[in-house]
Amino acid sequence: MQKINRGSRFNKSVRVGVLLCLLCTVIVAGGCGSGESNVASGNREGILYWGNGAEPQELDPHIVTGVPEHYILIALLEGLVQKDAATLQPQPAVAERWRLSADGRVYTFTIRASARWSNGDRLTAHDFVWSWMRALTPKLGNAYAYMFNPIVNAQAYATGELTDFSAVGVKALDDLTLQVTLDNPTPYFLQLLDHYSMFPVHRATIEKFGSIGEAGTVWTRAGNYVGNGPFALRQWDLNKKVIVEKNLLYWDAENVRLSGIHYFPTENLTTEERMFRAGQLHRTSEVPVGKLDFYREQQPDSLRIAPYLGTYFYRFNTRLPHLADVRVRKALAMTVDREAIVEHVLRGGQQPAYSITPPDTLGYTASSDLRYDVLAARELLAAAGYPDGAGFPPVDILYNTFEQHRKIAVAIQQMWKQALNIDVTIRNQDWKVYLDTQANGNFQIARAAWIGDYVDPNSFLDMWIADGGNNRTGWSDPDYERLVSDEAPSAGSVEQRYAILGEAESILLDAMPIIPIYHYVSIHLVHPSVKGLPGNLLNNPNFKHIYLQAEPAAP
The missing domain is CATH 3.10.105.10 (Dipeptide-binding Protein; Domain 3)
Structure with a gap:
């Protein structure tokens, strides 16, 4: 996926707000208004404050291509599998189990009976068939359509050579059984399935606001968005922040420890680093080059540098x-x-x-x-x-x-x-x-x-x-x-x-x-209260396993 680093349009009012909040941090112990920083209140309320690097292009998994969008989409939606945050090995997600044919070409996935959309609708194998048909619809212009190429006839359908989706190797054998047939054994196929391009989308919502091949409709806005992930979209203030809250209808909600996540786009690294020092962010998207030596020497526990693919x-x-x-x-x-x-x-x-x-x-x-x-x-x-x-x-x-x-x-x-x-x-x-x-x-x-x-x-x-x-x-x-x-x-x-x-x-x-x-x-500043965020080669968090644990106050 495309690495953005930065590129948001952090408008004037937001910049002024950030500067005022930083000023309040100097005058009042903690921050603006309540006298409590985002990190302090977030640790108490279970809200993660995340520097996201850029205003998302969209929140449609079949349209976007960037890292900033990725971090939000993996909170709102979930695929058949997920990757372990430490090992990156595929683990069950919407699919509770699967089996592979002896020739390595046919995967049969069993969908969880408890899987639900955030509006309460049941999630079925048919949702994946329709969603993948949408992702491959030529008119939609999905830049990631080639991710489906290992599947029989997927490429032919995506290029318009084939117009009958029933000939593509994706079948719902019943409500809870999805069968996927590949052209050849593909050793990395399970790894593809937790990429947002292969996430399911809610058909009724898509069709309420447009057609299967129509991009850029308002289905992705707060109040309209229906997802199946551990969090639900509550607020999207363009160029300011995106807020998601815990989805109580998520199949594994009892193991989601965060109450919500606030994603902040930032105009530049200096602003973001100041926000971190002021206690307004738990995690930054990157670190200014000029600040690396300071954190290496003065706050090494906050600096996270790891190999990144x-x-x-x-x-x-x-x-x-x-x-x-x-x-x-x-x-x-x-x-x-x-x-x-x-x-x-x-x-x-x-x-x-x-x-x-x-x-x-x-x-x-x-x-x-x-x-x-x-x-x-x-x-x-x-x-x-x-x-x-x-x-x-x-x-x-x-x-x-x-x-x-x-x-x-x-x-x-x-x-x-x-x-x-x-x-x-x-x-x-x-x-x-x-x-x-x-x-x-x-x-x-x-x-x-x-x-x-x-x-x-x-x-x-x-x-x-x-x-x-x-x-x-x-x-x-x-x-x-x-x-x-x-x-x-x-x-x-x-x-x-x-x-x-x-x-x-x-x-x-x-x-x-x-x-x-x-x-x-990967280079980030991470507050010590953030737990369950191990480094990995893809720099890929699993938000359902992240939690906040403030350090005990000094006596």
């Missing part, structure tokens, strides 16, 4: 004439000094990236010839018709509003000027606008990132097929698609599968429609 990269729009030339793309990629970026700009333990898939992803590591080589890059640019940058067309880097993205863009802007003598402008847009700009192809080079949706190299490679909704580069290659979509899924062993995926990634890196820059670590 993600890659920061730039997308090329290969539809543009000068960026359609692979020599130009390689020259630009070879003059990004990744070591300097991670050492001097980021300083959080990130690793330079020379492939899209992070090294040792479940035992897979790509082979890459990408290197920092200014002389070779100048030769390539000259061969493309731009000796010493002469005649190179105007080019810009697009990024979503966030100070760290700006710093990286400025660094790369300077690197390209110094190494290749080309002039580059940089421009920023808010998260929603930025997403639309990329989706419509109105960019030249765009900042991007990808966090694994599941722990498998396929999560980083299957999106670059021609019809992949998250590709957005204009690049495609039939050999790449054959390897990823046909040969890898039917490989006879893990070793064979990884070899095929490695061959595909070599094609991708040789064509260079993207510039890998660095591999992520």
